[in-house]
Each structure stands twice: as structure tokens, then as C-alpha cells.
Amino acid sequence: xxxxxxxxxxxxxxxxxxxxxxxxxxxxxxxxxxxxxxxxxxxxxxxxxxxxxxxxxxxxxxxxxxxxxxxxxxxxxxxxxxxxxxxxxxxxxxxxxxxx
Amino acid sequence: xxxxxxxxxxxxxxxxxxxxxxxxxxxxxxxxxxxxxxxxxxxxxxxxxxxxxxxxxxxxxxxxxxxxxxxxxxxxxxxxxxxxxxxxxxxxxxxxxxxxxxxxxxxxxxxxxxxxxxxxxxxxxxxxxxxxxxxxxxxxxxxxxxxxxxxxxxxxxxxxxxxxxxxxxxxxxxxxxxxxxxxxxxxxxxxxxxxxxxxxxxxxxxxxxxxxxxxxxxxxxxxxxxxxxxxxxxxxxxxxxxxxxxxxxxxxxxxxxxxxxxxxxxxxxxxxxxxxxxxxxxxxxxxxxxxxxxxxxxxxxxxxxxxxxxxxxxxxxxxxxxxxxxxxxxxxxxxxxxxxxxxxxxxxxxxxxxxxxxxxxxxxxxxxxxxxxxxxxxxxxxxxxxxxxxxxxxxxxxxxxxxxxxxxxxxxxxxxxxxxxxxxxxxxxxxxxxxxxxxxxxxxxxxxxxxxxxxxxxxxxxxxxxxxxxxxxxxxxxxxxxxxxxxxxxxxxxxxxxxxxxxxx
Numbered sequence: 001x002x003x004x005x006x007x008x009x010x011x012x013x014x015x016x017x018x019x020x021x022x023x024x025x026x027x028x029x030x031x032x033x034x035x036x037x038x039x040x041x042x043x044x045x046x047x048x049x050x051x052x053x054x055x056x057x058x059x060x061x062x063x064x065x066x067x068x069x070x071x072x073x074x075x076x077x078x079x080x081x082x083x084x085x086x087x088x089x090x091x092x093x094x095x096x097x098x099x100x
Numbered sequence: 101x102x103x104x105x106x107x108x109x110x111x112x113x114x115x116x117x118x119x120x121x122x123x124x125x126x127x128x129x130x131x132x133x134x135x136x137x138x139x140x141x142x143x144x145x146x147x148x149x150x151x152x153x154x155x156x157x158x159x160x161x162x163x164x165x166x167x168x169x170x171x172x173x174x175x176x177x178x179x180x181x182x183x184x185x186x187x188x189x190x191x192x193x194x195x196x197x198x199x200x201x202x203x204x205x206x207x208x209x210x211x212x213x214x215x216x217x218x219x220x221x222x223x224x225x226x227x228x229x230x231x232x233x234x235x236x237x238x239x240x241x242x243x244x245x246x247x248x249x250x251x252x253x254x255x256x257x258x259x260x261x262x263x264x265x266x267x268x269x270x271x272x273x274x275x276x277x278x279x280x281x282x283x284x285x286x287x288x289x290x291x292x293x294x295x296x297x298x299x300x301x302x303x304x305x306x307x308x309x310x311x312x313x314x315x316x317x318x319x320x321x322x323x324x325x326x327x328x329x330x331x332x333x334x335x336x337x338x339x340x341x342x343x344x345x346x347x348x349x350x351x352x353x354x355x356x357x358x359x360x361x362x363x364x365x366x367x368x369x370x371x372x373x374x375x376x377x378x379x380x381x382x383x384x385x386x387x388x389x390x391x392x393x394x395x396x397x398x399x400x401x402x403x404x405x406x407x408x409x410x411x412x413x414x415x416x417x418x419x420x421x422x423x424x425x426x427x428x429x430x431x432x433x434x435x436x437x438x439x440x441x442x443x444x445x446x447x448x449x450x451x452x453x454x455x456x457x458x459x460x461x462x463x464x465x466x467x468x469x470x471x472x473x474x475x476x477x478x479x480x481x482x483x484x485x486x487x488x489x490x491x492x493x494x495x496x497x498x499x500x501x502x503x504x505x506x507x508x509x510x511x512x513x514x515x516x517x518x519x520x521x522x523x524x525x526x527x528x529x530x531x532x533x534x535x536x537x538x539x540x541x542x543x544x545x546x547x548x549x550x551x552x553x554x555x556x557x558x559x560x561x562x563x564x565x566x567x568x569x570x571x572x573x574x575x576x577x578x579x580x581x582x583x584x585x586x587x588x589x590x591x592x593x594x595x596x597x598x599x600x601x602x603x604x605x
Binding site for chain 2: 005009010013014015016017018019020021022025028029032033035036037039040041042043044046047048051052053054055056057058060063065073077078080081082083084090092093094095096
């Protein structure tokens with residue numbers, strides 16, 4: 001895992017994260033990410049199998065509330081920040097690929 | 101006489117005594133903002149009309165004999181990561197440019213209910229990723245002590261606003277040091293409460309297991325007063341602690357360290373810390389000893405790995421949290437260049453490319469990598485284990501001592517632009533503040549003087565066990581009083597005067 005991260009890896013990860021990186025950005029980010037990842041990889045060295053993982057600072061079990069109706073946003077409020085709205089709904093680009 | 105140099109507690113007293121009105125106090129601060137913020141750039145949005153309306157309403161209610169909250173009428177600035185209904189909220193990002201939240205964060209509701217006029221929203225690194233505000237999409241904030249230097253980050257806007265007398269109080273959020281490090285480099289006070297002590301409802305999430313909102317002020321007592329107001333249980337945040345707020349105000353007024361055991365963390369100091377930072381820290385230790393505290397050196401060996409742990413856990417959580425910026429329901433939407441009838445995924449990718457800055461992209465990609473199959477165990481899984489080791493180090497240390505202290509930040513404020521090309525060196529700014537976030541414990545930073553070599557403020561950090569936030573205020577206020585006796589005036593009075601522009605009314 002110390003073999004670093006390649007330009008193709010960064011392009012793949014950016015695609016997974018839905019960020020359309022330019023070629024110039026890939027060139028710049030790849031060495032920066034390599035340095036960061038090499039530096040943080042040291043955590044594996046001291047994380048032995050017998051250490052339990054911590055996901056949360058303050059352990060909590062399930063937190064429930066009463067199942068009662070509480071006021072929420074009106075449709076107008078919920079849609080107020082939308083890039084496009086149609087018939088009181090979020091209007092989105094087509095969700096299927098061209099070959100679908 | 102302008103009220104801008106008074107503490108929040110002093111303003112509150114004068115308001116209660118009828119010596120000054122909230123409308124006057126609020127106008128004083130709006131005038132100050134108009135005069136200096138062109139240079140400081142602490143604010144991303146102002147709501148002068150809304151603030152004055154709140155102020156006049158408080159004045160009328162006070163005149164009618166209504167019982168008000170002690171801070172009613174004291175104006176406040178709010179970090180731009182906090183949702184404020186009707187006031188633009190961007191988290192310093194292009195992707196949320198112009199977004200007006202349809203609801204208030206829990207803490208915004210508390211501020212409004214108590215009658216604090218909200219002056220505006222403060223600048224920050226984009227989505228709170230950074231230690232300098234240079235990652236803000238709207239230009240950096242400048243340190244009031246030296247406009248060529250960083251005000252810290254991510255909450256540099258809140259710290260600079262308070263440090264430049266543009267607001268007596270501000271709200272910050274602290275995921276790895278974003279309240280405490282800006283406080284240290286601007287000579288102000290900042291507190292990260294125990295994780296879960298202040299509701300996260302309505303904060304734009306960075307790393308949900310680390311994020312915590314808290315007060316940014318010029319005095320320890322002011323921080324306690326604000327902490328008491330915004331703290332407490334909120335059913336809308338399932339990680340909110342269902343227990344009373346620790347007695348922080350009482351502790352700030354007690355300010356007595358005699359008989360207290362104070363631990364110095366061996367790993368948070370020494371090499372890598374600027375000489376002037378170490379000198380001021382050592383002097384503060386001497387003062388605490390003279391005041392009757394017992395100083396003990398403690399070792400927290402796993403802290404060496406805290407920075408690495410943080411830079412895996414934070415990007416992992418952030419990459420997941422920021423997936424909601426998908427160009428569909430709010431925020432920016434741009435189509436890919438030269439594509440007729442693009443798909444939703446293409447629009448998403450083009451929007452995130454255009455809307456996110458470099459640091460956000462870096463961290464999303466690191467987080468995506470750390471969570472991906474084949475790497476999860478080595479990176480994210482290991483980081484979660486080291487998180488356990490760090491919490492265990494704290495637990496052992498707090499068996500020996502009541503509080504821990506360290507320098508807040510290894511250096512004073514560096515020059516704008518000097519670390520932008522070197523992300524790792526920027527990350528090192530938070531080496532002393534990050535362990536508290538990983539373990540969920542509270543931390544406070546207060547000014548302890550200026551470094552000899554550059555004349556810039558140095559901060560000292562106090563850490564306490566979870567839910568013992570009151571200890572921070574007791575120790576912080578005691579040290580603040582000892583230092584004030586020495587200095588004769590608050591440290592901020594030594595900052596150079598800012599050039600002022602004539603307010604245009």
C-alpha cells in the first residue's frame with residue numbers, strides 16, 4: 001500500500017466521487033495525494049488486531065423519539081433553493097444513459 | 101462613546117442598566133464593520149436590517165419590563181457553516197453561492213429566542229476544510245494583527261471579527277481545531293465543547309463524528325455565557341447529550357486553580373513548536389504554579405498518530421457528507437461543456453468540478469480511496485483503531501490530572517499564501533488540537549502573550565474530560581486573570597489599530 005496512487009487511480013476515484021477533474025488538475029492532484037497518503041499510511045503500523053475500532057467519540061445506542069407528527073418545511077420552502085422546479089417538484093436532467 | 105471594545109458581559113450589564121440600547125450597540129458594530137471589513141474580510145454576508153430589527157424589538161421588550169436573557173440585545177456574528185433562515189449561507193463554497201436556508205440551525209434558534217441581533221455570516225475555509233481561510237471561495241480573511249497574515253481556519257472569519265471589534269461574540273465550529281487555532285493566532289478566546297454538547301442540527305456537516313459548534317469571544321467569561329446559551333439537549337440531533345450543560349459560567353467566575361492537578365502533554369510541545377510559542381507557554385505554566393496548581397508531565401504516546409488518523413477519518417466522513425451536493429435539490433447546477441442533453445450524472449460531475457475548490461476535491465478523493473474495498477481495512481479501519489488508542493491515552497492522563505494543557509498551535513500566524521502549495525504543512529497547524537476531536541473531549545484556547553520574534557499572539561489550550569467543560573472555564577479564567585494583572589490591559593489592546601473608512605450612512 002506504500003506504492004502510492006497513480007494518475008489513473010485518481011481519475012477513477014474522481015469518477016466514483018462524481019467530480020469531472022481536468023487533465024491539469026489530475027497532474028497537480030496526483031503527486032499531492034501521494035504525499036498525503038504516504039504520510040497517513042503509518043496508522044496501519046500501530047493498529048494491531050486486538051484494538052477495537054472507535055466510530056464515535058461518545059458511545060450511544062439507538063436514539064428514538066415518539067412517533068408523532070412535527071411541523072416540516074412547506075413544499076415552497078423545500079423547493080426554494082432548487083436549480084429547477086416543475087409542477088411543485090425538483091426538475092432533474094435525464095437519469096438514464098443514452099443507450100438505455 | 102462607541103461600545104465596540106466592551107466585552108459581551110459589559111454590554112449586557114449596560115443594556116440591563118439602561119445605559120445604552122441594543123440598537124445603539126448594534127449600530128456601533130455595523131459601523132465598525134463598514135469601517136474595517138473591507139481590509140479584514142471577516143464577513144461573507146451582512147444582515148444589518150435584520151440585526152437592527154431584533155435590537156429594536158429587544159429594546160422595546162426591555163422597556164416594557166419583560167424579563168430577558170442576560171445576553172439579549174448583544175450582537176453576534178455566525179460562521180457561514182450554520183444555517184440561518186433568510187440569510188445567505190454558503191459554507192465558503194461556490195457550490196452554495198446565494199443559498200438561503202429555509203430553516204434555522206438549533207443554535208440559530210437559541211440565538212434568536214434569546215434576542216441576540218445576528219450581524220452577519222463569517223468567512224471560512226470551504227466546508228471548514230483548512231487552517232487559514234485561504235480555501236474560502238470568496239477570498240481569505242486577514243488577521244487583524246497583521247493583514248498579510250492568516251487568521252487561522254477554518255473559522256478565521258469569526259476569530260477576526262471578534263479580534264477586530266466587529267462583533268463582541270461569534271459562533272464557530274471545530275472539527276480538528278477550527279475554533280481553537282484561529283483563536284490562538286488572533287489573540288482571542290475559543291472553545292470546542294464536549295462532542296454532543298451543542299446540537300449539530302443545521303450545521304453543514306464536514307465530519308459528523310468530529311464536528312462541534314462553540315463560542316468565539318474576547319474573554320473566557322463571555323465564552324461561558326455564550327456556551328450556556330447554545331448548549332444542551334436537542335432531540336433533532338441524535339448525538340446530542342441528554343444532560344444539563346456543565347456549570348460553565350459559575351466556573352468562569354470562580355477562576356481558582358489552587359490544588360488543581362494540571363498535566364502537560366509531553367507529545368504536544370518541544371520540537372516543531374516555535375520558540376516564542378514555547379516561551380509564552382512556559383511562562384503561563386509558571387503563573388499557574390504560583391497560583392497553587394500542581395503541574396504534572398504526562399505522556400500520550402499515540403498522539404504521534406493523531407494527525408494521520410484524522411486525515412483518514414475526516415476525508416472518509418466528508419466524502420460521504422458532501423455527496424449531497426448533487427446539483428438536484430439546492431445549490432449550483434452547471435452542465436458539462438459541449439454535451440447536448442447531458443445525463444444527471446454528467447451534470448453532477450460537471451457541477452462538483454465547478455463548485456468545489458482544490459482542498460475539497462483533495463479530501464473527497466482521499467476519503468473515497470480510504471473507504472474503497474481493498475483499502476478500507478488498511479486505512480479507515482486502522483484509523484478507527486488508532487482513534488481508540490488516542491481516547492485511551494486521554495483516559496489514562498485524566499486519571500492523573502484534572503486538565504491537560506499545551507500550546508494551541510505550533511506557530512503564530514503565518515503569511516497568507518506561504519503554505520498553500522504544501523497541504524501537509526498546512527495540516528500540521530492542527531497537530532495539538534486534533535486529539536480532542538478524535539476523543540470527543542472539550543478544549544479551550546486563550547491568549548497568553550505575543551511571541552518575541554514576530555510580535556504575534558500565542559494561544560494556550562486547556563483540555564478536560566468529556567462533560568467536564570466547566571474545568572476549561574475555571575482554569576482559563578484563572579490564567580486570564582493572572583495574565584491581565586501582569587499586562588494591565590487585554591492582549592488585544594496591543595494589536596495595531598486598523599485603518600478605518602468613514603462609514604457611509
